[in-house]
Amino acid sequence: MADKLDWLGKHLILLRCLTLNEAVDNENYKIRPDLAEAFVGVSGAEEMVYKFARLGDYKSACELLAYIAHRRAGIWWGYRCVVSLAEELLVNPAVDRDIAEIGASFDVKVPDFAKVEIPKTDPAQVEQLKAALEDSKAKLAEARAKVDPGMLKFVEDAVEVAFQEFKRVHGIHPKDLLKKLASRVGEDPYRIDRKSPLFVEAAKLKAQIQAARADAVDTIKAVIPPKVPAHEKKLRDNALGAVYRWVAAPDEVNSKACLDIGNECPDTPAGLLSLSAFWAFGNLMPGGEQVIPTPPGLAANGLNQTLLMSSLQKGGTRKVKERFELYFNLGIDVLSGKDNWEESLAANKPPHETLNPAPAPPANGKAPDEIREYKRWKPESERGGHENK
Numbered sequence: 001m002a003d004k005l006d007w008l009g010k011h012l013i014l015l016r017c018l019t020l021n022e023a024v025d026n027e028n029y030k031i032r033p034d035l036a037e038a039f040v041g042v043s044g045a046e047e048m049v050y051k052f053a054r055l056g057d058y059k060s061a062c063e064l065l066a067y068i069a070h071r072r073a074g075i076w077w078g079y080r081c082v083v084s085l086a087e088e089l090l091v092n093p094a095v096d097r098d099i100a101e102i103g104a105s106f107d108v109k110v111p112d113f114a115k116v117e118i119p120k121t122d123p124a125q126v127e128q129l130k131a132a133l134e135d136s137k138a139k140l141a142e143a144r145a146k147v148d149p150g151m152l153k154f155v156e157d158a159v160e161v162a163f164q165e166f167k168r169v170h171g172i173h174p175k176d177l178l179k180k181l182a183s184r185v186g187e188d189p190y191r192i193d194r195k196s197p198l199f200v201e202a203a204k205l206k207a208q209i210q211a212a213r214a215d216a217v218d219t220i221k222a223v224i225p226p227k228v229p230a231h232e233k234k235l236r237d238n239a240l241g242a243v244y245r246w247v248a249a250p251d252e253v254n255s256k257a258c259l260d261i262g263n264e265c266p267d268t269p270a271g272l273l274s275l276s277a278f279w280a281f282g283n284l285m286p287g288g289e290q291v292i293p294t295p296p297g298l299a300a301n302g303l304n305q306t307l308l309m310s311s312l313q314k315g316g317t318r319k320v321k322e323r324f325e326l327y328f329n330l331g332i333d334v335l336s337g338k339d340n341w342e343e344s345l346a347a348n349k350p351p352h353e354t355l356n357p358a359p360a361p362p363a364n365g366k367a368p369d370e371i372r373e374y375k376r377w378k379p380e381s382e383r384g385g386h387e388n389k
Helices: 020-027 033-039 045-054 058-068 071-091 123-146 149-170 174-183 197-223 229-248 252-262 269-281 298-311 320-335 342-347
Strands: none
Touching: 020 045, 020 058, 033 045, 045 058, 058 071, 058 298, 058 320, 071 229, 071 269, 071 298, 071 320, 149 174, 229 252, 229 269, 252 269, 269 298, 298 320
């Protein structure tokens, strides 16, 4: 989608922390040692966010946004990101690998580029070698005929003396050795005896490993039940529904609902976001006689981890870096006031309830534009204007 200079004059207004010191002191934001140099000379939180964006480090930009964002707006931002992930998975669902397939085979798979084809016998070359051998025999016979018989016998007797000495030392006559070697020319030089003790013990070890693997698979499957797609979708929708209601009315009732539903699926982006909404309420004991404040940075860290978990999800149409760039764009829209929950409330259309299976992607494998594309943030040098002041 083309950038129509919508970023000109855009400011982040829904912030809890305006400076980096406030983010560190009030929200427990940690400046990573490997990024410390980038913070030199920067004091404003918004300025640092855009600096990360100019550097192309959208992950760090999103992380800082999570800690400085107004909590209600931050949860809405997280909601938008999780919904965008759901849109991706409609186009390209994740496929979980059956644990029973892991380590099921010990067969080594040699890639095509590493395979070596055994050379085939060339009949013409064989005939050529036979002809050369017959020619050598004929020349040898011709040479022997020209030599004095007495001298030839003397040489042959001397050679036989040497051969007998060879036999005494090595236990075999050289001529017999040559015959033995000639008889093995046609044998496989790499012949493997599958009945050797090495292979017998290897087979026993393989059987033991397979038995242990099967036992481990049975144990894991007994402890971790298989996923049921319909149930997973129901948990996701329940969590997103709870988050949406909390954003619309962040009160004790909706906070408690986010806690209960989030605890059902805390290992999913929607479930963790639901818990983050509960933490963002600020009271760990809603409905109690006493207010127990949420520890500094807990809600921000939950939101940050929600974005990280979403970016790492299998399937979808984007890679990790592309997702963080999208999440950054969504965050800027939310925290600048361009995107909020009022429009969907007025239309009574929660975004997560409007998710429908996307049309099949075209033959080139690209996802539909309305899922794949999103307006990209551009630094000032590429926009021809200044939006960060």
